[in-house]
Amino acid sequence: MKLTPRHIDEIRKLLQGRVLTDVPLSRFTSFRIGGPADLVAEPDRVETLAELLRYLHEEKIPRIILGSGTNVLFRDEGVRGVVVRTGSLTGLDVHANGSDDAAVRAAAGQPFPVVISKACKEGWSGLEELWGIPGSFGGAVATNAGAGGISVADRLISLKLLTDRGEELVLGRDDLEYGYRSLRLPADAVVVEGIARLRRGDRDAIESALEAARARRRGRQPSDRPSAGCVFKNPSPENPAGAIIDRLGFKGMTVGGAQVSPLHANFIVNLGNARARDVLELIETVRRTVKEKENIDLELEIRVMGGGRS
Ligand SMILES: Cc1cc2nc3c(=O)[nH]c(=O)nc-3n(C[C@H](O)[C@H](O)[C@H](O)COP(=O)(O)OP(=O)(O)OC[C@H]3O[C@@H](n4cnc5c(N)ncnc54)[C@H](O)[C@@H]3O)c2cc1C
Structure with missing residues (x-):
C-alpha cells in the first residue's frame, strides 16, 4: 500500500x-x-x-x-x-547475580560501544572482543555482529521482540537460531531489548583484551572515509574475503565515488559523492571476478535495502 x-x-x-x-x-x-x-x-x-x-x-x-x-x-x-x-529507544543496566555473574540488559537503540564500555568499566567480562563494532545494540543482535572469534548471540540470554502486529514475544537462548553474521528472528520481528551474560573479570585481563581488539583495527580499517564495514562475509576463517579481493588486485579500484579501500580490500568507501549504484557496480565486478578466478560465491555482509526490493 x-x-x-x-x-x-x-x-x-x-x-x-x-x-x-x-x-x-x-x-x-x-x-x-x-x-x-x-x-x-x-x-x-x-x-x-x-x-x-x-x-x-x-x-x-x-x-x-x-x-x-x-x-x-x-x-x-x-x-x-x-x-x-530505533535510536531513541535507549536504556542500559547491569545486574550482578552474586559476585561472579552478571547480566547486562540493553534496549535496541542503545549504542553498542556504550554497552561494551559499561560492562568493561564495571569489571565484567564477555564483550571486550566486540570492542570497535559501531551501531546499535539491536542492530548488533539482528546482524549477529562479531569480532575476535565471538559473536553477540554467543553471549545472549534472552531477547524481547515485537511482532509485526506489535505483540511482545520473549525468546530464550535455546530458542535462538544463529550462525556467522546471522540470527533468525520470527518474520519481521523487531528486537526491542536483549539480555547478555557477563562474568567477573580480572581488570588487567579486560584491559589487555580491549587493547588487542583496538590493535586488530588500528591502521587496518579505513576510519577516514564513510563505509558500512565489511562488504562480504568471509568464505571461511582461513580464506577471508579481504585477502581474496586483495590478491585479485582490486584495492583502490574506483567506480564513480565508490572505492575498494586501499587499506582493507573488504571495505568499500565513499570518496564523498558515491551513489548506491557505484557501490553496487563495484560489488558486482568484484563478485564476478572472484567467481571466475577462484570459483567462490561471495555473499554480502552488508544489507542492501530500498528501491524495488528490500
Ligand atoms: C567501520 C565499521 C566497522 C565494522 N566492524 C564490524 C565488525 O567488526 N563486526 C561486525 O559484525 N560488524 C561490523 N560492522 C557492521 C555493523 O557495525 C554491525 O553489523 C552493527 O551491529 C549494525 O548495527 P546497526 O545498528 O548500525 O544496524 P543497521 O545497519 O541499522 O541495520 C542492520 C540490519 O539489522 C536490522 N535491524 C537493526 N536494528 C534492528 C532491530 N532492533 N530489530 C530488528 N532488526 C534490526 C536492519 O533492518 C538491517 O537489516 C562495522 C561497520 C563499520 C562502519
Missing part, C-alpha cells in the same frame, strides 16, 4: 511529531549514501513502537527497521514506505 497524506497525518499523531517526510537516508547511514524515504519515524517508547507496527501492518504499509545504519546500503531510489529508527 502506498503511503497517503492521511497515513502521514495519522503516523505523525501516533508519534507526537517524531517523523520526517521525504528525507534522504544518506543522513542516517555510516555510508552517507541513500535516496529519500517517504517517511522516517523515530518512536521514543516501546509502546509507541508497538502501536506503530500494528498500524503499519493493518494499513499494509511496507516498513524497514533501522538501527544506527552502519551495516546498510540504501539504494538511490530510496524507500517507499516507512523507515522506523
Whole structure:
C-alpha cells in the first residue's frame, strides 16, 4: 500500500511529531549514501513502537527497521514506505547475580560501544572482543555482529521482540537460531531489548583484551572515509574475503565515488559523492571476478535495502 497524506497525518499523531517526510537516508547511514524515504519515524517508547507496527501492518504499509545504519546500503531510489529508527529507544543496566555473574540488559537503540564500555568499566567480562563494532545494540543482535572469534548471540540470554502486529514475544537462548553474521528472528520481528551474560573479570585481563581488539583495527580499517564495514562475509576463517579481493588486485579500484579501500580490500568507501549504484557496480565486478578466478560465491555482509526490493 502506498503511503497517503492521511497515513502521514495519522503516523505523525501516533508519534507526537517524531517523523520526517521525504528525507534522504544518506543522513542516517555510516555510508552517507541513500535516496529519500517517504517517511522516517523515530518512536521514543516501546509502546509507541508497538502501536506503530500494528498500524503499519493493518494499513499494509511496507516498513524497514533501522538501527544506527552502519551495516546498510540504501539504494538511490530510496524507500517507499516507512523507515522506523530505533535510536531513541535507549536504556542500559547491569545486574550482578552474586559476585561472579552478571547480566547486562540493553534496549535496541542503545549504542553498542556504550554497552561494551559499561560492562568493561564495571569489571565484567564477555564483550571486550566486540570492542570497535559501531551501531546499535539491536542492530548488533539482528546482524549477529562479531569480532575476535565471538559473536553477540554467543553471549545472549534472552531477547524481547515485537511482532509485526506489535505483540511482545520473549525468546530464550535455546530458542535462538544463529550462525556467522546471522540470527533468525520470527518474520519481521523487531528486537526491542536483549539480555547478555557477563562474568567477573580480572581488570588487567579486560584491559589487555580491549587493547588487542583496538590493535586488530588500528591502521587496518579505513576510519577516514564513510563505509558500512565489511562488504562480504568471509568464505571461511582461513580464506577471508579481504585477502581474496586483495590478491585479485582490486584495492583502490574506483567506480564513480565508490572505492575498494586501499587499506582493507573488504571495505568499500565513499570518496564523498558515491551513489548506491557505484557501490553496487563495484560489488558486482568484484563478485564476478572472484567467481571466475577462484570459483567462490561471495555473499554480502552488508544489507542492501530500498528501491524495488528490500
Ligand atoms: C567501520 C565499521 C566497522 C565494522 N566492524 C564490524 C565488525 O567488526 N563486526 C561486525 O559484525 N560488524 C561490523 N560492522 C557492521 C555493523 O557495525 C554491525 O553489523 C552493527 O551491529 C549494525 O548495527 P546497526 O545498528 O548500525 O544496524 P543497521 O545497519 O541499522 O541495520 C542492520 C540490519 O539489522 C536490522 N535491524 C537493526 N536494528 C534492528 C532491530 N532492533 N530489530 C530488528 N532488526 C534490526 C536492519 O533492518 C538491517 O537489516 C562495522 C561497520 C563499520 C562502519
